[in-house]
Amino acid sequence: MRAASLRITEIFHSLQGETSRIGLPTVFVRLTGCPLRCTWCDSAYAFHGGETMTLDAILDKVAGFGARHVCVTGGEPLAQKPVLALMRMLCDAGYSVSLETSGALPVDEVDPRVSRIVDLKAPGSGEVDKNLWANLDVLRPGDEIKFVLADRTDYDWACRVIREYGLDRRAPILFSPVWESLPPATLAEWVLADHLPVRMQVQLHKILWGERPGV
Numbered sequence: 001m002r003a004a005s006l007r008i009t010e011i012f013h014s015l016q017g018e019t020s021r022i023g024l025p026t027v028f029v030r031l032t033g034c035p036l037r038c039t040w041c042d043s044a045y046a047f048h049g050g051e052t053m054t055l056d057a058i059l060d061k062v063a064g065f066g067a068r069h070v071c072v073t074g075g076e077p078l079a080q081k082p083v084l085a086l087m088r089m090l091c092d093a094g095y096s097v098s099l100e101t102s103g104a105l106p107v108d109e110v111d112p113r114v115s116r117i118v119d120l121k122a123p124g125s126g127e128v129d130k131n132l133w134a135n136l137d138v139l140r141p142g143d144e145i146k147f148v149l150a151d152r153t154d155y156d157w158a159c160r161v162i163r164e165y166g167l168d169r170r171a172p173i174l175f176s177p178v179w180e181s182l183p184p185a186t187l188a189e190w191v192l193a194d195h196l197p198v199r200m201q202v203q204l205h206k207i208l209w210g211e212r213p214g215v
């Protein structure tokens with residue numbers, strides 16, 4: 001049998017720039033390919049290309065960085081089935097693993113030790129119809145829900161979704177402004193004015209290093 005493999009765009013060491021793990025030294029495994037096309041995607045370079053790597057080779061490369069945390073992202077990582085085995089192997093090897101996913105594909109088969117960061121795509125992404133609402137019913141401790149917001153229309157939509165689905169009772173909620181589109185201070189003012197039960201975040205790695213691959 002051929003060894004399980006994945007199409008990989010990049011593996012790099014950086015500070016976690018998002019979620020409640022922000023600031024933690026982390027190895028990022030970015031998988032190639034995504035069935036979505038968010039208008040503001042900062043990782044479009046991962047839509048095509050990449051290199052085929054066996055799961056063992058990926059584990060070796062990750063180990064070389066000597067970090068405790070691993071973030072599996074993309075592209076859309078759940079679009080490649082063997083990623084489930086990769087995450088299981090990373091957990092078995094003792095890493096603290098998080099997964100960044102679009103929220104458009106089922107998350108229920110992900111190893112329970114993985115912290116799943118599930119986006120809900122707002123209208124400004126152009127992909128609001130892809131949200132898989134059933135994912136909200138399988139969230140567990142350690143998971144987080146993320147809204148990436150481009151404008152006031154997105155913000156109002158997110159507020160409505162939080163209310164209608166009782167999201168604050170399901171998982172911690174992240175609000176993140178689309179980089180160089182919605183000014184972070186504007187989003188901060190809205191969140192404060194509405195006393196929202198959310199954590200606002202700004203992508204730390206872009207403040208430190210700008211928007212580019214490998215950070």
Ligand SMILES: C[S@@+](CC[C@H](N)C(=O)[O-])C[C@H]1O[C@@H](n2cnc3c(N)ncnc32)[C@H](O)[C@@H]1O
Nearest residue numbers: 040041042043074075076100101102148178179
């Ligand atoms: C590049 S995506 C890869 C994982 C998965 N496809 C997803 O959408 O979650 C990783 C995270 O970056 C966020 N993101 C992408 N482009 C962004 C931008 N321009 N500003 C803020 N966040 C962005 C996405 O919403 C997602 O939460």
Ligand SMILES: Nc1nc2[nH]cc(C(=O)O)c2c(=O)[nH]1
Nearest residue numbers: 014015016017073100205215
């Ligand atoms: N430093 C850093 N932190 C991140 N957290 C999530 C990322 C992603 O692209 O999924 C990301 C990324 O690309 N870089």
Ligand code: SF4
Nearest residue numbers: 034036038041075102
């Ligand atoms: S789902 Fe993620 S990788 Fe795919 S286009 Fe949207 S932000 Fe980019």
Ligand SMILES: [Mg+2]
Nearest residue numbers: 042043073215
């Ligand atoms: Mg990124």
